[in-house]
Amino acid sequence: MKKISGLLMSFALIVSLVAPAANAKTKENNNAFKDKSMHVQIVLFDGFDLLDALAPYEVFGAAGMYSGGAVTIELVSAEGKRSVPSGNGPALEAQAALDPNRSGIILVPGASGKPAGNSEDAIPNILSKAMKTGLPDMLKRAFNNKEVTVATVCGGSLLPAMAGLLKDRHAVTNHMGMAALEAAGAIPVNARVVEDSPRFVSGGGVTSGLDVALYLVERELGPQIANAVEKLFEYEKRGTVWRAEGIVPVDFNTSPTASEQKQPAANSVSAAKQ
């Protein structure tokens, strides 16, 4: 016991050294973002992927801790409070019904299962079943609510896509689902995180959920909270969030004369230097 006490005291010592700086920072944030807060609803459906849902959940949770409670999170389902079986492990308890009228973030994870085939546990089947629940209609209402940002992770992008909500909108999903996304009328973008207008943010494969959540924390609460979560998690947000703005890069794959077109500009720079 003596050993353990000593160990914990040592642990407490380290954190007490770190704590004053952290507290000062929190106070500063609370002033600058005084009225800033975010409510996050994470949507569970039968066969959802655990990590798609819980990696963002944990990022938002840590952001709540570091912001002194500026984040609230709920696990929800279209049907309300119930135990929702995941596709790859234990069930999670949804605490309430998804409320598309409530402002904040609504995050939709993907399904977990076999990427191919027609079996009961194949991803296309799981998503197809989710489309037969109240979820598509609720997502439609969420997309129409200007106080809501819908975020998706991995195959989660396919649910609004299948509901016809991503027509001509930029989005990403797991690389294996990109063609399906396009078939549903979305404009697939090869980026880890894609923001289409300020109110739809999608992420690529499973682990991109960390990046989607870190981006939303930065957008809503500022960079210091996102940075504190990164340090705690020993993870750094990956990838530039793609948005339909700024200079569009030359596409060297589809424009064979692109490099020639670029040449005069390069020449004129060196000419100007002479």
Add this chain to the structure above:
Amino acid sequence: MKKISGLLMSFALIVSLVAPAANAKTKENNNAFKDKSMHVQIVLFDGFDLLDALAPYEVFGAAGMYSGGAVTIELVSAEGKRSVPSGNGPALEAQAALDPNRSGIILVPGASGKPAGNSEDAIPNILSKAMKTGLPDMLKRAFNNKEVTVATVCGGSLLPAMAGLLKDRHAVTNHMGMAALEAAGAIPVNARVVEDSPRFVSGGGVTSGLDVALYLVERELGPQIANAVEKLFEYEKRGTVWRAEGIVPVDFNTSPTASEQKQPAANSVSAAKQ
């Protein structure tokens, strides 16, 4: 519905194009690693961190899918089958009691809570409570079982450390717990994943659980399975796994004459070239 069917057919088409190559690979693996399989027990205790436990869970689960069933996973607790409250979200159901006599991997997550203070939800308190359960004794038996690899994620390293099991062993934990790890007699190593002998593998902060699990999948089932999981998750294993072997790098921080000592060797190379 027509839209949805078309979409799913398109999804199925992509995966069917991918499937033959994947199947061939799986068969090859099944031959080369014919009798290879791994059983993973993931240990839950009151206040455990969700992502520490479930990120490895999902890596092992996907490895099981890609290996045609070579991985089995159980959520366990010292007390047996019960609902175990996490420190940062929903409870998870432990399916069975931790069995230190069963060969395979035993993975210990960290706690989730306030990194500082003496409150009920502070990490030192949560770990201290876990030390009063049957867990330390079970971990001791696991360390003594030559058929078991104990793996830890984040603050999970502190549990065997507090049980006196990491004396003079190399280990890592969340950067905030490194001094506590040292105070418990372990040799702290600043690496994302540390392997001490083939039977103890520790990871740093929360997200390093992905890397711990990917490393163990590669070690037990081969690189192709680990690579397939990486592609599915859109994540690449980070960091070289530190082991106490090979050339020890010059420490330029503690050896002020190190750069001078290095000089003659550099000179002799250029002399040989002349």
